[in-house]
Amino acid sequence: MAKLETSPNIPAADEFFAALLAAHEGLSKEESDALNARLILILANHLGDMEVLEEALKIARNPGAASG
Amino acid sequence: MAERIFEIPLYPYRRSRDQDASAPVRHPVVVVGAGPVGLAAAIDLALQDVPVVVLDDNEKVSFGSRAICFAKRPLEILDRLGCGEEMAAKGVQWDTGKVFCRDHEIYAFRLLEEEGHKFPAFINLQQYHLERYLVERLRALQAEGKPVDLRGKNKVDAIGRHEDHVTLEITTPEGPYNLEAEWLIACDGANSSMRRMLGIDFVGQVFEDNFLIADVVMEADFPSERWFWxxxxxxxxxxxLLHKQPDNLWRIDFQLGWDIDREKELRPENIDRRLRAMLGDDIEYELEWSSIYTFQCRRMEKFRHGRVLFAGDAAHQVSPFGARGANSGFQDTDNLVWKLKLVLEGHAPEALLESYNEERVMAADENILNSTRSTDFITPKSETSRIFRDAVLDLAAHHDFARPLINTGRLSVPATYDGSALNGPDADGLPRALRPGAPAVDAPLKEGWLLERLGNRFQLLAIGTAAEKGLELGGVEIETIHLSPDESPELAARYLGDAQSAVYLLRPDQHVAARWRAFDRRAVLEALARATAQGEA
Known part of the structure; x- marks a missing residue:
């Protein structure tokens, strides 16, 4: 059974996306890559559930695959 | 410079009567390789009164310190062999590690040392000291009349495999001779010539990296900690890496990368330049040993090939991160020797030796997995791996959560043989750590330690309940030990948990074969039959 939330879950979707881009503003490609890596680690730790993380990795690797 | 211990012949060549025999003499067991694993195998066999001959093409302990980190479980095994205490006393104990990134310390960690064990989590001890203690122990057993013979400068040139024995062609300083062995244990290291002579593959992953070891003697006031940069x-x-060994000896490891000029890196002036950059210009030191190593993570597909049994680095090779080389080698022979003894005595079928293969391949895979992961962290294989590695390090300096992701070596813990064919039933409600397949965990007793009472034979450990004495099946005897849960809180916590009583069937290598909440004669005998492969062809 899927544990990963794959339906819309961020109420202020536009604000989040803008904040994500803003966090990268003025950074070189290298600095942005580092930020992304840190962000993934921070969020992964917050989730903490290996099943959820594995589902997320699967979808990230292959967006067309059915979730769950 | 005084002569160093590893330059003095420790088991010099002596002529053996076998060399003058008219026909090749057959021995029950021949061990090839007098490194830590081969010596441990020989001592274990001698203790069990199984005659054993050890052959080595050398006559000295290992050149340079080599393996230096020995974990609790191998120390417990060495204690069963009668030489753990000296090693622990000589070794440097350490419990703190520090991780540095660039010019600052990211964090320090303490190995959470659980109280109530005879041996510490780890000691650092030069391999040459460890081998010297093993040779001394072997000599002491010889003096007691135990059937063990260590032959230096005996080089095996050829090996022939037969249905019920192995033939060996050996060269000595006084010419060649032949031997036969019912069983051969190959402990001749990562470049095993036994493996090569049998033409057996040894495949795995090569890591494209070089590391320079510099072992330096210096009066330094660094603490007994493991520092990793x-x-x-x-x-x-x-x-x-900086790590302390006994006798003011310090192990320093420099990662060099893949494309290097080995000869140039090993020049004393270049090593000196590196050491001074690290330790400061005014440091006084003496370089005891230096070496450049590369490594692979690989294992043989099977550790048993008929009458030839492979153990230690000859069977499996890991990266040095996590101290899983020599440490797992001791666990190999710990697993093998009692099985071989039962087979030699006719108390168990050869099928029992298949469980050596099964259990130690499982352990080797666990070690390879862990050491590969450490290596992937220390030596990122792609740009993306490096980005994530560096992100972990950047975060760890400020946030606890990232620290468990730093992997400079997950230090060696013993394998639990989950799913082994030898495992009998488990009982509900007892601590999971001591399930069938797990090694017995030490605990203090009113007098001495639990593990001092265990090993070398099958045992029934009845805690807080009664069990029958004198059980026997097919020539295999069980010794029954009764202990009160009041012996120590650690004993009760580790073996009973919330239960009032438990009965553990323990193998001669101190691993749990089966356990129950109360004694049941028939169940115990069934579990013993299973643990000795009796009834199997």
Whole structure:
């Protein structure tokens, strides 16, 4: 059974996306890559559930695959 | 410079009567290789009164310190062999590790040392000291009349495999002779010539990296801690390690990368330049040993090939991170020797030896997995791996959560043989750590330690309940030990948990074969039959 939330879950979707881009503003490609890596680690730790993380990795690797 | 211990012949060549025999003499067991694993195998066999001959093409302990970190479980095994205490006393104990990145410390960690064990989590001890203690122990057993013979400068040139024995062609300083062995244990290291002579593959993953070891003697006031650097100013883009050994000897490891000029890196002036960059210009030191190593993570597909049994680095090779080489080798022979003894005595079928293969392949895979992961962290294989590795390091300096992701070596813990064919039933409600397949965990008793009472035979450990004495099946005897839960809180916590009583069937290697809440004669005998493969063809 899927544990990963794959339906819309961020109420202020536009604000989040803008904040994500803003966090990268003025950074070189290298600095942005580092930020992304840190962000993934921070969020992964917050989730903490290996099943959820594995589902997320699967979808990230292959967006067309059915979730769950 | 005084002569160093590893330059003195420790088991010099002596002529054996076998060399004058008219026909090749057959021995029950021949061990090839007098390194830590081969010596441990020989001592274990001698203790069990199984005659054993050890052959080595050398006559000295290992050249240089080599393996230096020995974990609790191997020390417990060495204690069963009668030489753990000396090693622990000589070794440097350490419980703190520090991780540095560039020019600052990211964090320090303490190995959470659980109370109530005879041996510490780890000691650092030069391999040559460890081998010297093993040779001394072997000599002491010889003096007691135990059937063990260590033959230096005996080089095996050829090996022939037969249905019920192995033939060996050996060269000595006084010419060749032949031997036969009912069983051969090959402990001749990562470049095993036994493996090569039998033409057996040894495949795995090569890591494209070189590490320079510099063992230096110096009066330094660094504490007994393990210090690991990522990208330090004195070795940019690479890693470095500092670790203390006895006798004011310090192990320093420099990661060098793949494309290097080995000969140039090993020149004393270049090693000196690296050491001074790290330790400061005014440091006084003496370089005891230096070496450049590369490594692979690989294992043989099977550790048993008929009458030839492979153990230690000859069977499996891991990266040095996590101290899983020599440590797992001791666990190999710990697993093998009692089985071989039962087979030699006719108390168990040869099928029992298949469980050596099964259980130690499982352990080797666990070690390879862990050491590969450490290596992937220390030596990122792609740009993306490096980005994530560096992100972990950046975060760890400020946030606890990232620290468990730093992997400079997950230190060796023993394998639990989950799913082994030898495992009998488990009982509900007892602590999971001591399930069938797990090694017995030490605990203090009113007098001495639990593990001092265990091993070398099958045992029934009845805690807080009664069990029958004198059980026997097919010539295999069980010794029954009764203990009160009041012996120590650790004993009760580790073996009973919330239960009032438990009965553990323990193998001669101190691993749990089966356990129950109360004694049941028939169940115990069934579990013993299973643990000795009796009834199997």
């Amino acid at each position: 990522f990208d330090p100013p004195f070795n940019p883009e690479q890693s470095a």
